[in-house]
Amino acid sequence: MARPETPGGTVGDPSSAVPGPPLPPGEPVAGGGAGTFEHVVRPDRxxxxxxxxxxxxxxxxxxxxxxxxxxxxxxxxxxxxNAVEHGSPDGEVQVSAAVRDGRVHLEVKDAGRWDDSPSEPHRGHGLRLIRRAMNQVRISTDAGTVVRMERALR
Incomplete structure (x- = not known):
C-alpha cells in the first residue's frame, strides 16, 4: 500500500527529506528539450x-x-x-530529468502501483536510499506511480 504524499516525502518518514524549495505539484520535470534527459526502460529488458x-x-x-x-x-x-519490480508488468518506465536553478529535477513514471512493503526481510531499503540521496522526494500514485525527486547541485 502506498503512503500519502507530502511536499518533503511520504507520510510515515517526515525526517527523511532535507528542507528545500517545494516540488511543483504535478508539473512534468522535462519537456524533451536539448537540456533534458529522457530514457525509457522496458520491463522485458x-x-x-x-x-x-x-x-x-x-x-x-x-x-x-x-x-x-x-x-x-x-x-x-x-x-x-522499484518500478520494474512493482509496476505494471507490461508497461514502460519513463525517466526524465532537467537541471534548473542549480538543482536536478528527476522523474520516474510507470503505469503500475507500487507496494512499498518489503517482499522479503532483507529487502525494502530502496525508498529509504532515495530519500537520503535526494533533497526532496514526492511519490504520487494517482495514475500509475510517479516519483519526483530533486537535489541541489553543489
Missing amino acids: PDLSRMRRRLADWLRTHDAPDDDVELVVLACSEAVA
Missing part, C-alpha cells in the same frame, strides 16, 4: 546499467560534482528498479 551511464554522463555535461552524480544516479536506479 531492463538495462539499468545503460540508463545509469547515460544519466551520469548527462549530469556531468551540467558540471554536476561527482558526489552529486553518484547520489542522483543511485536514487534514480532505485526508483527504476
Whole structure:
C-alpha cells in the first residue's frame, strides 16, 4: 500500500527529506528539450546499467560534482528498479530529468502501483536510499506511480 504524499516525502518518514524549495505539484520535470534527459526502460529488458551511464554522463555535461552524480544516479536506479519490480508488468518506465536553478529535477513514471512493503526481510531499503540521496522526494500514485525527486547541485 502506498503512503500519502507530502511536499518533503511520504507520510510515515517526515525526517527523511532535507528542507528545500517545494516540488511543483504535478508539473512534468522535462519537456524533451536539448537540456533534458529522457530514457525509457522496458520491463522485458531492463538495462539499468545503460540508463545509469547515460544519466551520469548527462549530469556531468551540467558540471554536476561527482558526489552529486553518484547520489542522483543511485536514487534514480532505485526508483527504476522499484518500478520494474512493482509496476505494471507490461508497461514502460519513463525517466526524465532537467537541471534548473542549480538543482536536478528527476522523474520516474510507470503505469503500475507500487507496494512499498518489503517482499522479503532483507529487502525494502530502496525508498529509504532515495530519500537520503535526494533533497526532496514526492511519490504520487494517482495514475500509475510517479516519483519526483530533486537535489541541489553543489
